[in-house]
Amino acid sequence: MGQLELVDTLSGHSGRVWDVSWHPSGTLLSSCGEDKTIRLWGREGTRWALKTILTDGHQRTVRESAWSPCGNYLASASFDATTAIWDRKSGQLECIATLEGHENEVKSVSWSRSGQLLATCSRDKSVWVWEVGEDDEYECAAVINAHTQDVKKVSWHPHVDLLASASYDNTIKLFREDPADNDWSCVATLASHESTVWSLSFDRSGSRLVSCSDDKTIKIWKEYLPGNSEGVVTPGNESVWKCVCTLAGYHGRTIYDVCWCHQTDLIATACGDDAIRIFKEATGSDPNEPIFDLVETVHCAHSQDVNSIQWNPTTPGVLASASDDGLVKIWNFKA
Amino acid sequence: MTLNLENLNPKLYRKCEEREVSKYEEDDDIVDEFDSREVFDLIRNLNDPEHPLTLEELNVIEQKYIEVDNKKNEVQVMFTPTIPHCSMATLIGLSLQVRLLRTLPPRFKIEVKVSPGTHESEHAINKQLADKERVAAALENTSLIQVINQCIDVEE
Numbered sequence: 001m002g003q004l005e006l007v008d009t010l011s012g013h014s015g016r017v018w019d020v021s022w023h024p025s026g027t028l029l030s031s032c033g034e035d036k037t038i039r040l041w042g043r044e045g046t047r048w049a050l051k052t053i054l055t056d057g058h059q060r061t062v063r064e065s066a067w068s069p070c071g072n073y074l075a076s077a078s079f080d081a082t083t084a085i086w087d088r089k090s091g092q093l094e095c096i097a098t099l100e101g102h103e104n105e106v107k108s109v110s111w112s113r114s115g116q117l118l119a120t121c122s123r124d125k126s127v128w129v130w131e132v133g134e135d136d137e138y139e140c141a142a143v144i145n146a147h148t149q150d151v152k153k154v155s156w157h158p159h160v161d162l163l164a165s166a167s168y169d170n171t172i173k174l175f176r177e178d179p180a181d182n183d184w185s186c187v188a189t190l191a192s193h194e195s196t197v198w199s200l201s202f203d204r205s206g207s208r209l210v211s212c213s214d215d216k217t218i219k220i221w222k223e224y225l226p227g228n229s230e231g232v233v234t235p236g237n238e239s240v241w242k243c244v245c246t247l248a249g250y251h252g253r254t255i256y257d258v259c260w261c262h263q264t265d266l267i268a269t270a271c272g273d274d275a276i277r278i279f280k281e282a283t284g285s286d287p288n289e290p291i292f293d294l295v296e297t298v299h300c301a302h303s304q305d306v307n308s309i310q311w312n313p314t315t316p317g318v319l320a321s322a323s324d325d326g327l328v329k330i331w332n333f334k335a
Numbered sequence: 336m337t338l339n340l341e342n343l344n345p346k347l348y349r350k351c352e353e354r355e356v357s358k359y360e361e362d363d364d365i366v367d368e369f370d371s372r373e374v375f376d377l378i379r380n381l382n383d384p385e386h387p388l389t390l391e392e393l394n395v396i397e398q399k400y401i402e403v404d405n406k407k408n409e410v411q412v413m414f415t416p417t418i419p420h421c422s423m424a425t426l427i428g429l430s431l432q433v434r435l436l437r438t439l440p441p442r443f444k445i446e447v448k449v450s451p452g453t454h455e456s457e458h459a460i461n462k463q464l465a466d467k468e469r470v471a472a473a474l475e476n477t478s479l480i481q482v483i484n485q486c487i488d489v490e491e
Contacts, residue, residue: 061471303442305467
């Protein structure tokens with residue numbers, strides 16, 4: 001058992017806050033939402049204070065923002081069908097590029113580990129991979145039309161250039177570039193959820209991922225490499241991802257976000273029932289049939305739906321959340 | 336508004352009586368929780384997108400298909416399209432949602448669904464209406480919000 005304590009409440013957005021994203025240093029947080037702004041919050045002692053408001057990047061809701069691994073760039077995905085790239089090398093964030101091409105709302109954006117690739121996805125059902133060139137040039141490397149519905153989330157693998165996407169079509173798909181012809185293609189479809197998959201998160205090894213859904217469950221998926229000792233058949237010499245655990249009965253409504261901490265291995269969820277929950281893997285649980293225990297539930301963590309949850313990348317136990325109630329909250333989990 | 340009406344001759348239903356306001360309800364010291372009749376009153380006079388009639392007159396909504404749970408902060412409204420292939424069903428559902436979002440306190444989780452078995456695309460419509468991200472995006476569409484505003488333009 002543990003305890004999640006509220007550290008700070010950050011108000012300022014008008015209307016729903018859709019997303020929070022930590023800077024790789026863990027000392028800066030970006031939030032974005034319905035009011036079309038991106039806000040940056042910095043630590044001042046034990047409190048968090050507003051540092052900057054970016055107002056002129058988008059014409060409509062900003063759905064998600066993401067920091068590049070080097071920490072110099074911020075990408076923002078908007079319902080206005082564009083993705084903006086912001087550069088902070090000069091000290092202030094300046095919009096240096098606007099990526100266009102999606103037919104309608106951009107739902108998510110993610111940087112690859114190297115920072116050389118960027119992925120976006122949209123209600124137009126496609127996933128785009130962008131190559132980051134020299135002189136801040138962004139070139140579309142692939143348009144992948146593998147999903148049959150609205151794509152909600154894209155997330156890169158923590159170590160290799162493998163991209164995962166989650167969709168309204170209830171599936172998760174994995175994409176990789178074929179070195180022979182530089183074509184990006186779908187290498188796995190993870191089917192098991194019974195409704196929209198809203199989000200996903202890899203563990204620190206990258207050999208497992210957790211997904212969350214409108215079906216009120218979270219699922220743990222494990223990679224089985226070709227030649228695995230468990231005897232899982234791997235057609236075409238491609239890894240197979242199998243659902244090895246389903247956590248049902250814990251969430252009262254749609255689960256909008258999930259985050260697997262790379263420092264503590266704890267899983268946090270953001271739910272439409274206003275609660276934040278934390279799960280921990282049982283010690284000695286079978287990797288092929290793992291057991292996860294609910295170690296903390298904060299009911300009424302926000303006064304409305306919790307949309308986004310993210311563990312701080314440098315300080316273990318620190319968590320940020322965003323809600324329809326217009327607030328961003330900072331939490332500290334003590335095991 | 337379309338000129339080619341899908342349902343040329345909709346069946347008309349009698350409106351229910353106005354609610355009598357009791358002295359009990361006028362007493363500000365008494366906590367008066369939301370009930371299905373109050374929610375019904377918020378949406379009964381919404382306009383049908385095709386006909387110069389209200390959703391109540393077309394029997395699209397009925398008080399018995401409204402559930403309110405004050406403890407859980409849940410409001411569920413089931414509506415019945417006039418015909419099983421009604422192309423206006425999603426628009427009607429969105430109008431109901433917008434009206435309730437604008438009038439009920441934000442603590443309420445509002446669910447708008449097609450009554451089971453009354454529309455061919457029931458599952459797809461329900462999934463779309465339950466997806467708050469797609470609803471939010473739809474409500475940023477200026478031409479769509481104009482149509483919705485016409486539907487929910489009711490006298491208070």
